[in-house]
Structure formats: structure tokens, C-alpha cells
Amino acid sequence: MSLTVDTNTVTLNNKTTIPAVALGTWQASTGEAKEAVKVALQNHYRHIDTAALYKNEAEVGEGIIESGIPREEIYLTTKLAVTDFFNVQEAFEESLKKLKVDYVDLYLMHWPYAVNQETQERIPCDFVDVYKEMQKLLKTGKVKSIGVSNFTKKKMERLLADPEVTVKPVVNQIELHPLLPQDEFIAWLKENDIQVEAYCPLGSSQANLIDNETIKTVAEKYHADPGQILVSWAVQRGTIVLPKSVTEHRIISNLKTVVLSDEDFETINNLHKKEGIKRVVNPKWNDFDD
Incomplete structure (x- = not known):
């Protein structure tokens, strides 16, 4: 099998579709996000992922405009x-303003915790109540779908059990890569008709997968680079994958995927058994066991 530009889409529980590969923009520094978005959109990407916490929404919006790609073609x-958490409507409108768009396709609760801006300490707030406020945004027509991010199974269960939660999240965006595969959680989410988005799919300095010998060996078989193999593995698992890069050739190459053989797919599936579980993102105020 040869590498091809990935145009796969995933159908969400509200019958909308989402491109399977997105450009992630986390940690894109000042000046980088705009160019990365522009390059991505001009090279077949149609899904861009950002966040208020990334502090680059304005640049993302500029990149969309400069790309020349019509807004309606972009997810x-x-x-x-x-x-x-205490001003959902205002925060959403501020995001729209910075992005220079009339609507977003997907609005996520980034984490299930409220944090004080100054102290960066967690403050009391029920994420279920916040989600109910997000539901109201759907009626404005300015957001097409809502979902969550960094939710554990326990938190998902509590959210879904609330009778006033009438709109099921379309996705849960979580850290996923071969050293944090979360197979059982993915299966549970899919059973509940919630799609899974994978951030940090290429690992990081703490979980270096680009230089991993097993990944490099598989990549050589397909005349691919390690990043392409990691994205291909994520797509083959049925997840929506968000590789981040600000380097033009890597942005372009990350969208080219290949179908892995069953043997190679399983080799990557089992990598964590040999090298251990490694989590990249875990802020001080977060608790994945809570």
C-alpha cells in the first residue's frame, strides 16, 4: 500500500461528519499558528483544532482567511x-470574535475543572452545569456540535446520567498514542456512540515516538516517516487524530496515511506492553483518578 492524502471522515452521533485528520495547534507560538493553518488548508487539510487556552485563536482565524479556502469547506x-466556566456564553462569543468567524463546527469543554486565572488553582464548579450552558449555544446556530475533552470514564458516566443533559457529546478529545492507547476507554466511548479524538498522537519529548525504533522499523517498510505511521495507526483505530506541526513539510506529510498490515498494526498496538505507559499532558490542577 502506498501513502495517500487522507480524506476519510467520521460520522458523529448527530449525523454530521468530521474529517479524520486535523491540524492541531497546541503550543504553536506567536507567528507560527497563522502560517501553519494557511499551509495546512492549502495542502488538503479541512479540519483545524484550536482552543482559547492556546491563545492563538486570532492567528488561526487569520490563517483561515489567508488560505483562501471558503469557511464552509473547513471543520x-x-x-x-x-x-x-462561569461565563460560557461570553467566552464563546470572544472565541468567535478572535477567530473572525460566524460559527464553529465543534465546541469542546477543554477540561472538566474550573481554574482561577491568577492562582491557577482549581475552584469549585460542577462540569455538568457547565455542559448544560454549552447545550444552550446550539440554539444560537453559532455552534453545530458540542463535546468534551480530557474526561475520564467516571466523569463521562456522571455527565450522561444527568437527565438535563439532553445532547450527548459528539466526541471526547483525549491523549492517545501507542504508549497511552486507552483501548478499553475507546471501546466504551464507541459503545456509547461518542467518537474519540486523539491529541499528542506523535508523542513528545516525554514519550518520544518519532525516534522509537519499532515505529521507525515499521515506517521503513512503507517508505513512510514515523509521523505518517503514527497518524495511520490512529486513523486505523477509528479515532480522529490531531497531529501538530508548524513545519511546512511535516504538516503536509502528516496528512498522508497508509493502511497498515494486521501484523504491523498489532506491533504498534502492543508497544506499550514493552515500553510502558507514558502520559504527556497532566496539569497540576487535574486528577485523572477523580
Whole structure:
């Protein structure tokens, strides 16, 4: 099988579709996000993921405009910041203003915790109540779908059990890569008709997958680079994958995927058994066991 530009889409529980591969913009520094978005959209990407916490929504919006790609052809996601739990409507409108758009396709609750802007300490707030406020945004027509991010199974269960939660999240965006595969959680989410988005799919300095010998060996078989193999594995698992890069050739190459053989797919599936579980993102105010 040869590498091809990935045009796969995933159908969400509200019958809308979402491109399977997105450009992630987390940690894109000042000046980088605009160019990355522009390059991505001019090279076949149609899904861009940002967040208020990334502090680059304005640049993302500029990149969309400069790309020349019509807004209606782009799937755009942004997220409610942990510091905005008590002013959901205002925070959403501010995101729209910075992005220079009339609507977003997907609005996510970034984390299930409220955090004080100054102290960066967690403050009491029920994420279920916040989600109910997000539901109201759907009636404005300015957001097409809502979902969550960094929710554990326990938190998902509590959210879904509330009778006033009438709109099921379309996705849960979580950290996923071969050293944090979360197979059982993915299966549970899919059973509940909630799609899974994978951030940090290429790992990081703490979980270096680009230089991993097993990944490099598989990549050589397909005349691919390790990033392409990691994105291909994520797509083959049925997840929506968000590789981040600000380098033009890597942005372009990350959208080219290949179908892995069953043997190679399983080799990557089992990598964590050999090298251990490694989590990249875990803020001080977060608790994945809570």
C-alpha cells in the first residue's frame, strides 16, 4: 500500500461528519499558528483544532482567511477554557470574535475543572452545569456540535446520567498514542456512540515516538516517516487524530496515511506492553483518578 492524502471522515452521533485528520495547534507560538493553518488548508487539510487556552485563536482565524479556502469547506474546533466556566456564553462569543468567524463546527469543554486565572488553582464548579450552558449555544446556530475533552470514564458516566443533559457529546478529545492507547476507554466511548479524538498522537519529548525504533522499523517498510505511521495507526483505530506541526513539510506529510498490515498494526498496538505507559499532558490542577 502506498501513502495517500487522507480524506476519510467520521460520522458523529448527530449525523454530521468530521474529517479524520486535523491540524492541531497546541503550543504553536506567536507567528507560527497563522502560517501553519494557511499551509495546512492549502495542502488538503479541512479540519483545524484550536482552543482559547492556546491563545492563538486570532492567528488561526487569520490563517483561515489567508488560505483562501471558503469557511464552509473547513471543520473548525475550539474549546472553552478552564478559566471561563462561569461565563460560557461570553467566552464563546470572544472565541468567535478572535477567530473572525460566524460559527464553529465543534465546541469542546477543554477540561472538566474550573481554574482561577491568577492562582491557577482549581475552584469549585460542577462540569455538568457547565455542559448544560454549552447545550444552550446550539440554539444560537453559532455552534453545530458540542463535546468534551480530557474526561475520564467516571466523569463521562456522571455527565450522561444527568437527565438535563439532553445532547450527548459528539466526541471526547483525549491523549492517545501507542504508549497511552486507552483501548478499553475507546471501546466504551464507541459503545456509547461518542467518537474519540486523539491529541499528542506523535508523542513528545516525554514519550518520544518519532525516534522509537519499532515505529521507525515499521515506517521503513512503507517508505513512510514515523509521523505518517503514527497518524495511520490512529486513523486505523477509528479515532480522529490531531497531529501538530508548524513545519511546512511535516504538516503536509502528516496528512498522508497508509493502511497498515494486521501484523504491523498489532506491533504498534502492543508497544506499550514493552515500553510502558507514558502520559504527556497532566496539569497540576487535574486528577485523572477523580
